[in-house]
Amino acid sequence: MLKRLLSERPLRLPHIKPYVPRPSDPSIFWFNSERDDIVSDVVKRICVDLEPDRSRLEIALNDAAYHEIRRLENQRDDEARDRLGYWRSMIRRIGKMDDTEQRRVLHTIVTDMTRDVAGNFDPRVYRFARRAVPRLIGGVMEPRRLMAAAPQSLDRVLRVQGDVERLHHLQNEGSLVFVPTHSSNLDSIVLAQALEISGLSPVIYGAGKNLFTNPIISFFMHNLGAYRVDRRIRVGLYKHILKLYSQVMIERGYHSLFFPGGTRSRSGMIERHLKLGLLGSAVEAFTTNQVRRVDRPVWFVPTTINYSLVLEAETLIKDWLMEEGQARYIIEDDEFSQIDRWVAFFRKMVGMRGACIIRFGDPIDAFGNRVDGRGQSLTPTGRAIDPGGYVEQRGKPVVDAVRDAAYTRELGEVLAQRYEEDTVLMSTQVVAHVLFRDLVQSTPGMDLFARLRLRGEIGLDREALCQELGQARDRLCALEAKGRVRTSDVVKEDTPAELLERALKFWNGYHDSTAATLEGDRVVLGDPSLLLYYQNRLVSFAEDIAGSEQLQAACEIGKLGVHR
Amino acid sequence: MSLRIGVVGAGGFGRAIAVASARSGHDVVLWSRRDRELPDPIRVSTDIADIRDCELVFLAVPARHAVEATEQLGEVVDGRHSMVHVSRGLVGADLKTITQLIRDKTVCRRLGALAGPLVAGALAEGRPSGAILGTGFPDLTDMVREALGGAGLRIYETRDVIGVELASATVGFLTVVLAYVQEVGLDPSTLAVLATRGMVEVSRIGQTLGAKESTFMGLAGLGDLIAAVAGDQRPELRLGRALAQGVHLTNAVGEAGAYVEGIDVAGHLIEHARRLGLETPISSTFVAVCEGRMSKDDAIQALMERRVGKE
Incomplete structure (x- = not known):
């Protein structure tokens, strides 16, 4: 009940004294003083547009009633109990209303909807959020530093x-x-x-x-x-x-x-x-x-x-x-x-440069x-x-x-x-691409969904993989020089082995499934769908960063992006 | 109301646009690299800055000169200008269309591509004809109709700009193919099969680049191809016939009397299709024939032996 009250209705802090914005404040600080004016402006423009044409106006009212009745009938919740009657009664009367009545109803509907859309800006909440959010997230990342310099954690990550x-x-x-x-x-x-x-x-x-x-x-x-x-x-x-x-x-x-x-x-x-x-x-x-x-x-x-x-x-x-x-x-x-996923996520992110x-x-x-x-x-x-x-x-x-x-x-x-x-390709995406490309290359003729079922069945030689990773990275840097895409500092600076290790560290322990694991000199592919997700960032560049041996696989990957 | 119209390029189509626009009572300036004689009141200029005052600009240069022309236009046009091109080509191996090139080189955004069976002679002389304008701006269609005007010219509109450009570019190649087949004496039914299946083939590739199939089957595609086969004396027809007579590609291009972009376009389309795993039997076979890598008999045999599928 409390959850519904909080989420459905705009909870606002009481105002003892209205905040008067200073000239140096950002424009959003003026929002509350302008909100009513903005709502009336929106309502006026819509009404001026629709009112002169009775048939358009009638269609708009019928459309509103029809769709709201359908939505509320499916919802069967408290909102439906409150509002369904109003719309059902309205849809019966629209055709019989005179022009004045139709315009009045339009004005009411549009005003209610616009008020529901319009937000609120409270400078106190803004100031609190400015201080609290970095501290909260920083605290999740490094609980021991919650009271100290938590915001730095966030700055390191972001x-x-x-x-x-x-x-x-x-x-x-x-x-x-x-x-x-x-x-x-x-x-x-x-x-x-x-x-x-x-x-x-x-x-x-x-x-x-x-x-x-x-x-x-x-x-x-x-x-x-x-x-x-x-x-x-x-x-x-x-x-x-x-x-x-x-x-x-x-x-x-x-x-x-x-x-x-x-x-x-x-x-x-x-x-x-x-x-x-x-x-x-x-x-x-x-x-x-x-x-x-x-x-x-x-x-x-x-x-x-x-x-x-x-x-x-x-x-x-x-x-x-x-x-x-x-x-x-x-x-x-x-x-x-x-x-719990938030906590696991932020903990994983901390300490991982950029x-x-x-x-x-x-x-x-x-x-x-x-x-x-x-x-x-x-x-x-x-x-x-x-x-x-x-x-x-x-x-x-x-x-x-x-x-x-x-x-x-x-x-x-x-x-x-x-x-x-302007996309900045990250270590996990580049590593996932090379791993997924190897999966495609080693399963010629297989369709995507058959490949995605190959969990733990494909093992790759670590050294060969690092070599491919280095080549892909170099080609990405060449694309970056032409302004086609960007890469993170980590991708540019780490050795291929470090990149691989970093990506595995990111994935493993956060995601429920395992993307890939190191087993001696071999890298064993885990959940190909996870690799697919991260590598998908590179579909536009797949052919450009492939060597002649991987071109066929890269073309197949490139095709994934044709109808995106 | 009289429009200020600029025409860039003094080839056959550029001159025809200038003549048709002047006949409709508009102020026309035609930009050319060299001084040329054109009937009054068309003003000929060698200074691209004279295009600045025009509201509507027609770009009528072959695709291979389009980069240079758009770079020059980029120095004089702004958001007030509308621009329509009549090129039948694409730029470079990445299949860049002329409207994409205009966007890269200029700030002009109200763009259109004029294509279809309309030819320079009919336009200049005001004979009945039709064309298609690909544009996202309906008011641009109105301007072009007003500019080229006349009861005899029907200009249809589509929002599928890239479809119009790709269809128009590929018709050039298909025209070479059909002229070749006609010259070697194959039956009209073979011609019809090659025309329709060839159009399906290029439209399939076009769809991967965002074009609509219906555009290839309309005025920009099949409509234009019918006009070409009916013999409107395009250079592509002369090129196809010369190749069929055994003339080497380089010399055949010379005999065509004008630069034909179709062969280059087909080569780039085949490469694009190959990367996507699409089959291009007709295009690949005839590019091989044009380049002398395959004989006429081998080409026909290779096409006839293919498995027949559903239409």
Whole structure:
């Protein structure tokens, strides 16, 4: 009961005296004073769009009632008891309502939904979280140092790369939209910490309702500006509200974060096909500001989150292999919801140099062009251009949803390309790739699922393996020199034998199954699906880093990524 | 309303676009490396900066000159420009399309690829014809229709830009194949089998690069191939016939009278297909024939002996 109260309702701390933001505070500190205005702005735009056309309005109301009745009938919980009657009664009356009544109902539905989406920001919770989160995680990693200098543990594990100085400047000039790759539910926490240690402003983000099922996480989500996304709601209006809410926030200068991959990469591959909904909201925010002559540009920061060890790796790859990724869109029973897995995960990460690397890529404008430190959009040869030109028609900026949707598709392509270039390949991924490639090479003609059943049956000569590992690493470094991908310092600096040992140390003891083990001079492959998950990060590069002997196997691995 | 139109490239198609646009009453500037005579009111310029004031730019250079042309355009275009290319080629071994190249070299994003059975003569003289424009921007289609205008020209639209570009590029090679087969005197039924199965083969490869099968079966693919076989005097036809007469590839290219990109494109497609484990019997066989590695009889025998599958 308590858990439900905490997770379903926004728990807020009482206010004795309202906090008055200082000019030096990040934009998010103004959120609470603007929240009602933002909600009304979203409601007004939707109502203005729908009200003049009775048939569209009626379709929107029917769609809302139909989908909510279906959802609540399936849910059969307290919410269903409270709301099912309302929707059933409404769907019977829609056709009989006059224009005024229909508009009133629309206004009520949209206002309720927008209020449910809108977050809250409490500076006290923010300050507490800034201090407590690193200490908590550091404490889990090294209990003996809980009261001492715990945050350093986290800093050792988490490395930030990229031109942070440029982002510092840009965050004062316009709205930054961080668009990271997505591997784990830890991503938003890790990214928040990366922003904190880089001295960058906190961001708002849409958090799936499944994250609100944990009461502690829910409390922080509710009070740190996150807006709530309930993926169970299929109502067209609701999706419209989510996009518009994101758009209005970006228009108003709130720095944002969303994961264009939509959901965690089940396969472990770098995302290629991105969800364009929220990305489009940011492009439209740019257009709207241009049309209103508001000088507040929007810039995107392609960000990659690179783990040596992924908390939920086993569940994710299993899900991908079962092809249930779509059906089980919201996985609620994975490692993220198990505290003991968190403890095991963080303990494993500590002491492993650069176990997680956050890379902030070079910022780009809404049209995929590079942006310099002064916020100027640049051509490939460095000439500054006015991005406003993209939304002009006969010299005047205009709103055009179809055109902006096309720009958004283009932006999605650029981001997918940037994800590859900014991915930092970690030791476990490189080692897994070479091991998996050897598995493919030694089982010609076998299909993927037959290979995945070969647990403990393939043994490789350790010395030969290290030689292959060294060659693959050298070829990856050559790709890095061409700007195709990046590798971690560990991958660059360790000897192949050290790399192998490090990867085995990461995997073994954390994951339930064993990826590979050392048995004398041989490396015996354990659970090939675990190797597959980690090696999948390299599918785009498989052919480029293979020698002539491994080319056939590399081509087979490359094919895994064709329809990703 | 009159548009400001720029045409880059003064080959047959570039000149035809300039003439058609001027006939529709638009301001046209044609950029060429050399000074050329074109009918008034088309303005010919050798300074790429004159393209800066244009709203719509047609890129009408062969793929092998596209890198240089787009690099020059990159210095003058910005977000206000829309650009449409009419190239039938791809760039390099990694099968880069011309729109991908434009994206790499310029900041122009409103892009389109014009392809299909439309030929320069019909366009310049305003004879009835049709084409397909691959673009994600519907307003660009309206602009192109307005620019090239006329009741006789039907320009269809698709969002499958890469499909249009790949289909258009592969039709070049298939045209060489069909001209070869016609010249050696094989039956029309053989021609039909090679045309349809050849199109299926290249469309299968195209789909791995993100193209849609339907685009290959539409104006950009089969539609264009029908126009070629019907004999619209493309250089690919001359190349195919010369090869069938036993002329060596280098000399046959000379006889074609223009650079034919189809053979290079086919070679790169075969390599791509090989990496993905896809079969390319028709393309592989005819590339071998073109390069003199296989005789006509061996080629026909090799294709006829293959196991017949489902369509």
